[in-house]
Amino acid sequence: MIREAIRKEGMVALGKVVFTSREHIIALEARGKGMVGLTLRYPYEVRKEDEYFDSVEDEKIPKDMLDLAIHIVETKTGHFKPANSRTNTRTRSRICCARSRRARRSSGRRSASRRTSST
Secondary structure (H helix, E strand, C coil): CHHHHHHHHCCCEEEEEEECCEEEEEEEEEECCEEEEEEECCHHHCCCHHHHHCCCCCCCCCHHHHHHHHHHHHHHCCCCCHHHHHHHHHHHHHHHHHHHHHHHHHHHHHHHHHHHHHC
């Protein structure tokens, strides 16, 4: 009901949510059959860009270098596939766990063999 009302009015709902014991402001937006929550920043969390970038010098980028950078971006552009990212993370995690298990097993064998040979 609220989703349809904010969709019809072209608005978002504002609320508060707690992540890791800290309160955040959230904007709820109607999307399709659901709602999307976007966390917002408090004014003290937002700083002026010149505080960060004032020390960065203006640079004249040669046209051929810019063209090359544009070409790289265009050739590497694609659709984000979350399943691929998850798979890579899962695979790395499994490899790490397998290595850890093997290390524990091999250290257990060595210590067991030392005990049996010394008795």
